[in-house]
Amino acid sequence: MESGYTITFAALGSQFLVGLSRAMILFIVSSGMSLVLGVLRVPNVAHGSLYMIGAFAAFSISSLFGGGSTGFWLALVFAPLVVALISFVAERSLFRHLYEREHLMLLLFTFALMLILGDLVKMFWGADYRSIMAPEMFQGAVPIFGSPFPKYNLFLLGVGPLVAVLLWLFITKTKIGKISRAAAVDMEMVGAIGINVSWVFAFAFVLGCLLAGLGGALVSPTVSITLGMDHDIIMEAFLIVAIGGLGNMWGALVGSLIFGLTQSFGVLFWPQFAIVFPYAAVVIVLTWRPKGILKSVW
Amino acid sequence: MIKREKMTRKFSILGLVLLGCLLTVSLILLPGSAQARNIKVGVIDCYSGPAAVYGIDALNGFKLALSEINKKGVLGKKIEWTKRDTKFKVDLALNMAKELVMREDVDVIVGTINSGAAMAVSEAIAKKEKVPFITWISKSERITGEKGHRYVFSAGENTAMAGKAGGVALSKKPYVKYWIAGDDYEYGHAIANAAWRNLKAKKPDVKLIGESWWKPGEPDLTPYITAILAAKPDAVIFCTGGRSMTNIMKAVKATGMAKKIPIWIHTATDHAVLKPLGAGAPEGVMGTMDYHFYYPDIKANRDFVKKFRAAYGQAPGFPAFHGYITAYFIAEAYKKAGSVDKEKFVDALEGMKIASPVGEIEMRVCDHQVVLPMYLGVTKKAVGKNFVMSTDIVTLTGDQVMPTCDEIKKARGK
Numbered sequence: 001m002e003s004g005y006t007i008t009f010a011a012l013g014s015q016f017l018v019g020l021s022r023a024m025i026l027f028i029v030s031s032g033m034s035l036v037l038g039v040l041r042v043p044n045v046a047h048g049s050l051y052m053i054g055a056f057a058a059f060s061i062s063s064l065f066g067g068g069s070t071g072f073w074l075a076l077v078f079a080p081l082v083v084a085l086i087s088f089v090a091e092r093s094l095f096r097h098l099y100e101r102e103h104l105m106l107l108l109f110t111f112a113l114m115l116i117l118g119d120l121v122k123m124f125w126g127a128d129y130r131s132i133m134a135p136e137m138f139q140g141a142v143p144i145f146g147s148p149f150p151k152y153n154l155f156l157l158g159v160g161p162l163v164a165v166l167l168w169l170f171i172t173k174t175k176i177g178k179i180s181r182a183a184a185v186d187m188e189m190v191g192a193i194g195i196n197v198s199w200v201f202a203f204a205f206v207l208g209c210l211l212a213g214l215g216g217a218l219v220s221p222t223v224s225i226t227l228g229m230d231h232d233i234i235m236e237a238f239l240i241v242a243i244g245g246l247g248n249m250w251g252a253l254v255g256s257l258i259f260g261l262t263q264s265f266g267v268l269f270w271p272q273f274a275i276v277f278p279y280a281a282v283v284i285v286l287t288w289r290p291k292g293i294l295k296s297v298w
Numbered sequence: 299m300i301k302r303e304k305m306t307r308k309f310s311i312l313g314l315v316l317l318g319c320l321l322t323v324s325l326i327l328l329p330g331s332a333q334a335r336n337i338k339v340g341v342i343d344c345y346s347g348p349a350a351v352y353g354i355d356a357l358n359g360f361k362l363a364l365s366e367i368n369k370k371g372v373l374g375k376k377i378e379w380t381k382r383d384t385k386f387k388v389d390l391a392l393n394m395a396k397e398l399v400m401r402e403d404v405d406v407i408v409g410t411i412n413s414g415a416a417m418a419v420s421e422a423i424a425k426k427e428k429v430p431f432i433t434w435i436s437k438s439e440r441i442t443g444e445k446g447h448r449y450v451f452s453a454g455e456n457t458a459m460a461g462k463a464g465g466v467a468l469s470k471k472p473y474v475k476y477w478i479a480g481d482d483y484e485y486g487h488a489i490a491n492a493a494w495r496n497l498k499a500k501k502p503d504v505k506l507i508g509e510s511w512w513k514p515g516e517p518d519l520t521p522y523i524t525a526i527l528a529a530k531p532d533a534v535i536f537c538t539g540g541r542s543m544t545n546i547m548k549a550v551k552a553t554g555m556a557k558k559i560p561i562w563i564h565t566a567t568d569h570a571v572l573k574p575l576g577a578g579a580p581e582g583v584m585g586t587m588d589y590h591f592y593y594p595d596i597k598a599n600r601d602f603v604k605k606f607r608a609a610y611g612q613a614p615g616f617p618a619f620h621g622y623i624t625a626y627f628i629a630e631a632y633k634k635a636g637s638v639d640k641e642k643f644v645d646a647l648e649g650m651k652i653a654s655p656v657g658e659i660e661m662r663v664c665d666h667q668v669v670l671p672m673y674l675g676v677t678k679k680a681v682g683k684n685f686v687m688s689t690d691i692v693t694l695t696g697d698q699v700m701p702t703c704d705e706i707k708k709a710r711g712k
Binding site: 007008010011014015018019021022025067118119122127128129130131133134139140141147148149150151152153219221222223224226227228229232233263264267268271272273274275 | 346347348350351354479482508509510511512513515516517518520521522524525527528541543544545548549552553554555558570571574575576577578
């Protein structure tokens, strides 16, 4: 570097918002993973594949309706449902028989599933890069703190908290949410009082996967939809869940915020080595609290 | 003791008889099979994962050329091919190249999109086993530069050419303060180094005010762009490829960056990048490209595109072009060599000139690197179409963008 540049308050502000909007996608995906981990005790490596399928499904649905704004909104609703359907079939036919197995087996099984789903996506959608456009109202940028901020990221900033609140209401206020929480703590007791645990599991699994699909659909206007998306997200989601506290929904939120914000501030302060920041944060958090910041349900 | 000696003799006689039988059988079979044997090309490339899109396109171009070549044949033979999926992995590529040479007994190896794999195959197989290897779309300049040798050729463009094209183009612009950002792996850094080296040489007053590097395929590049905008450079050089390419174009569009700061990205004008973005691609981005199906608008290119469309239902991308010329280089070299001999093939290929969709091209003697022009253009929405393409195209000739033979010698330490 031959001459420097100064970091202004405005740059800090816009970087904060950008990091926050990235954290929202991470939260939506990793909360789903956390739910599956907490209730079913399944470390689902194929969670990233469902996120990828969500993005590809969003592409197909959006192009089916001409690729405009209507297409986008329909994709946002139906792509997660497509993923939910796939995960329901997977749960009833495969996962259901494996809950009693040890974690290593489950890891291997879900890893195999990830490879299979990746190949199926290639067979179904091909290897080409795909892309969908944000609806017209969210195209372009608005100036915030004097620098352009993409409107779509503003939209993400709204969706993230909405999903968080809905999840919270669902888990604390509905009967099935309460049963899921109870099953996470003591599955046998839940079974003993006459509740069909198998269906509770199915429900939690499908909900978790639906969140992966929603994340995929939400991210699709900002990135290229391509094979390999699954690998990118799964690593980050696992780390987020680990630093937040395994199976803890709010932990996923805290972890996502740490991950998204350290990344965007890292880019601003030390751009050559920005990649390192989120991972350094993970190392620091895990050294400080090996079981994650919030209480792990494991 | 005597008994054992007898035994040994018995076995050695049996062994001799067996050996004799084997020799007779092979003597009967070998000359015949050698005569009828076709020319065999081993293809190693990535056919799964995100890079598959390039591997498949290159193979399609190669197959199209072979279907034309095999109508007449070469030296009274046909050119056959067999492919292996490297899954973008260096170790797999090495194993497969080895298997193609040892078991399939291929005459030439071609491939791959992965520069690391190309370099490994070049060193461990081509150089060691003396089997010609032609890389078609891996872009590391080291393959035919510093690490070049007798048995490796490149029918593709490379980072030195792309970077020099960018450096030369930018040196004519008034910008002084630059920011460089890109994929944190060899391709990104190689383009950045070549572009900056050439820009600085032609225009010594340019300044690099900052750099940022992200991991290849990084999904959200918005934080990088907002940080760059905050530093207010005069122009930005993005050094990225593959799926990061689409991501950066989306982030450039979403932040309206192209309207604020001039940007140069090698391959920004690639149709494979722009087509999926549709009308959502940013306009006003400077890009360089080694091949467009719509440029140069000459008969040879139009014919190639027409044939490709008829065969595969879509326009050829740059990999298809390189696959296509690779096949013609192979066919012409065998014709010139007059036999299926690996050494004669290498001699024939050196300095070979062939007709191609972009005009006559040459395989340079000094570094075994094909001499190709580079097309500099600006992204703009195509009239009456729903996608963005390269416009105001300026052709930078091969001499303008290639490193000189002296530079190659220097890089190889001779």
